Amino acid sequence: MSCITHAEAWKRLSAMNDILILAHAKPDGDAVGSMFALYHALRQCGKRVRCEIVDVPAALRFVVAPEAFSDFEPAHVVTVDVADQKLLNDCFKNTYGSRVELSIDHHGVHTAFAEETLVDPTAAAASEVLFDLFTIGGVALTKEIATCLYLGLSTDTGCFRFANTTAKTLRTAAALLEAGVDNGAINIEVFETKTPQYINFEKAAMNALRLCLGGKCAVMVLTQQMYREAGITEADTQGIKGLPRMIAGVYAGITVTEQPGGVYHASVRSKEPVNAAEICAEFGGGGHKYAAGCELGRDKEEALRGIVAAAERQLAKANLI
């Protein structure tokens, strides 16, 4: 296993054919966007390519290319936006997990699992890594490719709102707009559209919001009953997880979500100087400095106590409490 440069990664891709592209489970905009951007780029190079992905949120499906779901036996497997093999969907992990040749990623904490890894932790999104890769490879930036990359770049940066947005990210986005991306319309659909069901769910979530640790931590528990009552799924309510950190004075915003099988999952968002990834690492999870996740087991009260105690340790470490 080794880390390679953009040029080496492009050379490696150029030598492949019959390629399968995978992204992480519970796909977000960057997973979906970078998957289909790479699909179109490799198709442009005349290759046979296919994708496997499940549970794409409704708002992100406009970049899904239906023809990408063909069924040839892949000769090569490539992943995009996958920081760790265990983040692959179980069925893909079992079938392909051990034979990934190239992993293209941007996560600061990347646990190498592919033969070769192209990882740029300064990139805001896997889509930003792909933009650089395509530039080196001379891929024509079609409106289709630019739209996929824009989806990845915009969703991983909260539409250029998060601290991972750099001058380079914005210049990359500028180039994508010049390639014809209809950013205004896409952003309305992705960032500004709520179904009446979502609004009902949001009200329930707001009612579930609690402050703790002297107002420096906010916790929200989302249950399967809440999803059922609002008539909505977790995949379509990812945005709500930003809510706890939004409260003025909060440094660690925690969303604990009951999974369909009864296991509780935590999504942690933090503010400088609190490190969300370190909070989640206590439970074997990971992610970015200000946004991370982990599994907490099946006991709700224990899950809550555990994650709040972990947040308390990080807040104490930062001299905030």
Place this chain on the structure above:
Amino acid sequence: MSCITHAEAWKRLSAMNDILILAHAKPDGDAVGSMFALYHALRQCGKRVRCEIVDVPAALRFVVAPEAFSDFEPAHVVTVDVADQKLLNDCFKNTYGSRVELSIDHHGVHTAFAEETLVDPTAAAASEVLFDLFTIGGVALTKEIATCLYLGLSTDTGCFRFANTTAKTLRTAAALLEAGVDNGAINIEVFETKTPQYINFEKAAMNALRLCLGGKCAVMVLTQQMYREAGITEADTQGIKGLPRMIAGVYAGITVTEQPGGVYHASVRSKEPVNAAEICAEFGGGGHKYAAGCELGRDKEEALRGIVAAAERQLAKANLI
């Protein structure tokens, strides 16, 4: 009254001293940001400058330079981000409205009132016009100036989310980041921070949300009682006005707000192909294609009927109903 170029505007400014800068009433991030960006730029040129502004929302006060509120008698009056003389605060309009020498603006509908006008309707914000002006004038892009301009650019584009965000807007923002703007922290404060009061107000607003015109229009009435009960002011809840348009299927999202004096004000947000400015023009208001405002009088029921009827006419014109 005449329209002038950036170079001519800079020449005109260069010849001035003892300058008063004004922006529009109910200032938003672009009004405040462009005001203080221009203040710092002119101070950098060694000029005596002062600002007058009231009711700056708490979240935007970090760019306000306290030393800008001195009290010399201005020899020259300049406005930024003012599309129409009547949008000046009453007290400033009466004292200075007739003697504005230079108006720097970006609104597509600008009713000229100054001796000379620099208006670039392709710019996303007055701050983008100022960035170009400063580039021509050779103003050093200090972190202070860049921060003011970033506030204007980011707030007028919904943090680069709205359709007015162009490739040039994003490249301008990239240059501002390179000048040292702490975009991550600013965006958390401006776009991602909600007080517990705001969250309570938001819940009340969601409960007040109603669909009409077959789900293509959403209306929300915000009353003084709701503000009182949540312990918050209209100035600190501007963001809520984006809510009605967010509902899936809605083309015209209307927020009717009861003013402290009892007059009702409408804020209209629309989606392609519906023109919000045309809806508001029926009541003597104005703004942008997708975001506009107007006054509706003191009778709540009549106000609601009137604005929904105007929206209905625009939806019918667009063959949506």
